[in-house]
Amino acid sequence: xxxxxxxxxKGGVGKSTYAAHLAYKYSKSGRKTLLVELGDESxxxxxxxxxxxxxQPETTLFGFDLSIWTGRDCLKEYALQLLRSESLYNLFFxxxxxxxxxxxxxxxxxxxILGKITSGPxxxxxxxxxxxxxxxxxxxxxxxxxIRAPKGMMEAIKYGPMGEQSRSIxxxxxxxxxxxYHLVCLPEELPITEVLExxxxxxxxxxxxxxxxxxxxxxxxxxxxxLPSDDNFFNLLKIQLDRQVxxxxxxxxxxxxWSNFPMIFTTSAEDIICKSELEMNP
Amino acid sequence: xRSTKVIVCIxxxxxxxxxxxxxxxxxxxxxxxxxxxLTIDPSQRLASxxxxxxxxxxxxxxxxxxxGQLFASVIDHALVFENFIKxxxxxxxxxxxxxxxxxxxQMSTNLSGSQEFTALExxxxxxxxxxxxxxxxxxxxxxxxxxxxxAPQKLAALFNESLAKWIKIDDQKSSWFSQLLATSTRQxxxxxxxxxxxxxxxxLRQFFTYVNDWQKKLEDRIIQAHALLVGPQTKFFLxxxxxxxxxxxxxxLGSLIDRQGYRLENVIINRAYPEKDIKINxxxxxxxxxxxxxxxxxxxxxxxxxxxQRSNLLHKYTDQWKPNxxxxxxxxxxxxxxDKESLKLIASEVLEKIKLE
Numbered sequence: 001x002x003x004x005x006x007x008x009x010k011g012g013v014g015k016s017t018y019a020a021h022l023a024y025k026y027s028k029s030g031r032k033t034l035l036v037e038l039g040d041e042s043x044x045x046x047x048x049x050x051x052x053x054x055x056q057p058e059t060t061l062f063g064f065d066l067s068i069w070t071g072r073d074c075l076k077e078y079a080l081q082l083l084r085s086e087s088l089y090n091l092f093f094x095x096x097x098x099x100x101x102x103x104x105x106x107x108x109x110x111x112x113i114l115g116k117i118t119s120g121p122x123x124x125x126x127x128x129x130x131x132x133x134x135x136x137x138x139x140x141x142x143x144x145x146x147i148r149a150p151k152g153m154m155e156a157i158k159y160g161p162m163g164e165q166s167r168s169i170x171x172x173x174x175x176x177x178x179x180x181y182h183l184v185c186l187p188e189e190l191p192i193t194e195v196l197e198x199x200x201x202x203x204x205x206x207x208x209x210x211x212x213x214x215x216x217x218x219x220x221x222x223x224x225x226x227l228p229s230d231d232n233f234f235n236l237l238k239i240q241l242d243r244q245v246x247x248x249x250x251x252x253x254x255x256x257x258w259s260n261f262p263m264i265f266t267t268s269a270e271d272i273i274c275k276s277e278l279e280m281n282p
Numbered sequence: 283x284r285s286t287k288v289i290v291c292i293x294x295x296x297x298x299x300x301x302x303x304x305x306x307x308x309x310x311x312x313x314x315x316x317x318x319x320l321t322i323d324p325s326q327r328l329a330s331x332x333x334x335x336x337x338x339x340x341x342x343x344x345x346x347x348x349x350g351q352l353f354a355s356v357i358d359h360a361l362v363f364e365n366f367i368k369x370x371x372x373x374x375x376x377x378x379x380x381x382x383x384x385x386x387x388q389m390s391t392n393l394s395g396s397q398e399f400t401a402l403e404x405x406x407x408x409x410x411x412x413x414x415x416x417x418x419x420x421x422x423x424x425x426x427x428x429x430x431x432x433a434p435q436k437l438a439a440l441f442n443e444s445l446a447k448w449i450k451i452d453d454q455k456s457s458w459f460s461q462l463l464a465t466s467t468r469q470x471x472x473x474x475x476x477x478x479x480x481x482x483x484x485x486l487r488q489f490f491t492y493v494n495d496w497q498k499k500l501e502d503r504i505i506q507a508h509a510l511l512v513g514p515q516t517k518f519f520l521x522x523x524x525x526x527x528x529x530x531x532x533x534x535l536g537s538l539i540d541r542q543g544y545r546l547e548n549v550i551i552n553r554a555y556p557e558k559d560i561k562i563n564x565x566x567x568x569x570x571x572x573x574x575x576x577x578x579x580x581x582x583x584x585x586x587x588x589x590x591q592r593s594n595l596l597h598k599y600t601d602q603w604k605p606n607x608x609x610x611x612x613x614x615x616x617x618x619x620x621d622k623e624s625l626k627l628i629a630s631e632v633l634e635k636i637k638l639e
Contacts, residue, residue, distance in 0.1 A: 010295065010296060011294060011295020011296040011423045011424075011425070012294070012295050012296010012297060012523070013296060039425050041425070041426055043425065043426075043527065046526070046527040046530050046531060047526070047527040078477075079473070079477060082476065082477060083473065083476065083477075088469070088473060091466060091469060091470065091473075092470055092473045092474075095466060095470055097466075097467055097470055098470050098473075098474075099439075100439070101470070101474060101486070103436070105385075105478070105482075105486060108478070138425075139295055139423065139425070152384075155384075156384065156385075156478075156481065156482045156485060157478045157479050157481065157482045158479065158481055159479040159480070159481060160475075160476075160477060160478040160479025160480075160481075160482060161476075161477070161479075162477060162478055162479070163478075163479055163482075188618060189618065190325045190326075190327070190618075190620075220581060221577075222573075222574045222577050222578070223572060223573070223574075224573075225570050225572050225573045231582075232556070232558040232559060232560050233560045233581075233582045233585060233586075234578075235558070235616065236556065236558075236560070236616050237581070239616050239617065265584050265585055265587070265588035266588065266591070267525065267526065267588070267591045267592055267595055269525075269526065269527070
């Protein structure tokens, strides 16, 4: 059965880096993997130095496939399947009015995106070509709007085909054996507080437990004895490790499932993506 | 007659826009000006430091010690939008049905451009009040820094002529009226019905009927705000971080923003280098046997190497930018920035490095 992993978190914590690493890890283990960006403009084209990221998956040098799914593109594909008429399809999507309607009909784009993401397990549309799909999703607020869209739309679109599909989309998203939710954060007070709130919101919506990933974790594996020291690095290290002690305590107490992703001192995105999680050296 | 100056801070989510905006406000106020900082999403601690926690209106920051006056406000998105609708709908119009409309609720919170619109709305009304020497606008977190500039036009583009015609047609009237609708418009509505069902289309139509009352005012406001943004009193500061992707995006943004008539004055690279200088091999002997010195030095050396790599990266980009605009690198402070003391630190760094006049 296909596995779908949603990666989200506040802006700037390293969602995309982590998502790319996950994709690399799965791809290396032999599973056919697709990394999907959500949004209107690609980030990975700059981040991974790839010329063009498009709706159709392209294989990257890392081994995984990459694509970007916008609400408009997902809706287009859906409409084409449903309308089965190329000219009607063109009329709809080339016209200014329809663009307004698509943009303003709240939840429509989000529903189309979720429909596409879950199409494999729901056996709807073209058959699933990948074993694992990693979704580099929107940041927190927009992500919550995304996962809330099907329920909201179910009320508004009771009798249309999209309404009927909303039900099966929700079922798939609540299915733990298919969908995983990874929430990325940093080992600092504010991000940890926010990620626990996000976990709770997702749980309320889908009745499913997420995994918390604490990014940029300094895996300093020796004891840091309390030395009086003017060494600036020592002070920085102490502050960082204290934050991590606080983070560990807080997350352990919260009883949420969590793990850390190591801080790797490099300016190269490729290094971060490809270095093993077990890497001990910074 | 005061002439208010505006600084708009753009940048993607997570780079420290809100903190830097607050520090900029603090810096200007300490020069003796009357300053307003409009923030989007301050942390609870920062909001508490500024004295605006839980407050819906513009509030004076009372424990401010400088020569001028510092004011701040969190932009309450839902409230600003609602107030705008009320004013735009005019006297005597009952706005309750609109506010309760399900689609309106989704639109006002999730619609691309709506958050940017309320930020602009607050900026514009604060500017019109003529109460301040400086207004600093923090912008909504976005995936790409350019989003703030494109969003309002996207919002305005949603309302167009065909929509207006569509909603004027009463379903029950005769086919004479439906002939007023272009064939293509009718077909599109039919397609939408196929996709979403007739219930949804009915609701959508009802929603546009409400919107029609104030959509012109929304468009007008966007145009006014745009004029303010390209005017001589407004400067843009791009706040970014130190990595390849962000810096190359900043580079593109620079030329784009210029062509659109906005004044990009400074690129601020936040958390660019360690607050305190870190040098290799300061500790060579430690008497404590529990402390693994070799392991410690490995880490420190790796950290210093990384800092140097980042410094090279920084210079590579900034040398290319230099003639066009100022590039400022701010320190990466070891401690979390949220209280008054840390805000003062950044404010003095800002005063030292940025020409503010």
